[in-house]
Amino acid sequence: MEAFDNTLLSNYIQTVQQRTQALYENTRGSKQSSMLAEDCLEELFSALEELSIAEEELRQQNEMLIAAQSEIEAERQRYQELFEFxxxxxxxxxxxxxxxxxxxxxxxxxxxxxxxxxxxxxxxxxxxxxxxxxxxxxxxxxxxxxxxxxxxxxxxxxxxxxxxxxxxxxxxxxxxxxxxxxxxxxxITNRKRTEAQLQDTQLQNLELIEIDRLKDQFMATISHELRTPMNAILGFSRLIGDRVALLGDGRLNQMVDHVVRNSHHLLAMIEELLDFSKLKSRKLELRPAGFDLV
The missing domain is CATH 3.30.450.20 (PAS domain)
Incomplete structure (x- = not known):
């Protein structure tokens, strides 16, 4: 869209005004012959005035059009920069x-x-x-x-x-x-690569969680399986210790005491493993009991 150039129209209106004024001056000397011409000239002057007003309005519209063109061009340039960069x-x-x-x-x-x-x-x-x-x-x-x-x-x-x-x-x-x-x-190549790495990490975490669960299950099972024979070993060791005490053999009595102490130690470790397994599985039960703090 291009702005309307009203310079030619303005020059044309001025030329018509000048010629009309000259014609009016030339016809003023004869009263009888110039009455009709004067009426025509008056109408012509009125038409020229209206034309001048229209020319002014056209000039204002032309200025508004130029301003609108500037805004459109600025908006187009902004869009082009957003598009390009x-x-x-x-x-x-x-x-x-x-x-x-x-x-x-x-x-x-x-x-x-x-x-x-x-x-x-x-x-x-x-x-x-x-x-x-x-x-x-x-x-x-x-x-x-x-x-x-x-x-x-x-x-x-x-x-x-x-x-x-x-x-x-x-x-x-x-x-x-x-x-x-x-x-x-x-x-999105980097994003897909990161997503794949994250998925691998999550899979590895799941595998580690499963391994840890199996380890806890294994420890709990082994602890239960070990506690039963250890109780038997400890019980029979005490019976043997009572028999050996009657014989009066100090060396043999010392050996039996050593077996009993180690049996107690192993049983205590098995109990700790069971408590640890229960603690991890949130199944440990506390048994409150009173005691003399002093």
Whole structure:
């Protein structure tokens, strides 16, 4: 849109005014012949005044139009800067995926010059094994209007393929008909790698938790299995100690006492293992009892 140049109209109005004034001066000498001319000239002056008012209004509208053009240009420049320096790749294509516009990040991702990217089909950067699915979604976009976080493998020129999260939206005209497509392409390779590492870590944690559970279960089972024979060993050791005491053999009595002490020690360790297993499984029961603190 261009502002209307009213300079020619203003000059034309001034010229008509000058000629009208000259004609009026020339016809003032003859009273009889100039009455009709004076009436015509008066009407002409009125028309010129109205035309001057219209010219002034036109000038004001022209100034408003220039101001509106400046605002539109500033808004267009702001949009262009947002488009060009966005942190993600932005593309505008037609409904068939032919690239019309591309920002700086898109050129970096595809590793291609701007003049070579424009008019190129976007599907040419998609691996062959994914092109059928890509084409299927592309054909549906004029009716479904939007697809968000669509994960696709993208292959740039002479660089490693990367995983992209694509959000694409149809541009609609005043009748609601799709006329173009806007694409946001985000490289999520690092995010996917981090997610995979996090998943591996979570799996390892689950394995460690299961190993720890099996260890506790094993310790509890072994402790129960050991406590029964240890009680038997301790009981029989005491019986043997009573018999040996009657014989009066000091050396043999010392050996039996050694067996009894070690049996008590092993039994105490087994009891501690059982208490620890119960504590970890939150099954330890406290038995409060009174005692003389002094």
């Amino acid at each position: 966005a942190p993600d790749a932005y593309l505008i294509t037609d409904l068939y995926g032919i690239i019309r516009e591309a920002n700086r990040v898109a050129l970096q991702q595809f590793n291609i010059a701007h003049r070579h990217l424009i008019q190129k089909p976007l599907i040419s950067f998609i691996p062959e094994h994914q092109r059928q699915a890509f084409r299927s979604i592309l054909n549906q976009l004029p009716t479904i209007y939007r697809v968000q976080e669509w994960e696709v493998m993208v292959c740039g020129r002479k660089r490693e393929p990367f995983i992209a999260a694509i959000t694409v939206e149809a541009v609609l005209d005043q009748q609601g008909k799709a006329t173009a497509l806007r694409w946001l392409i985000r490289d």
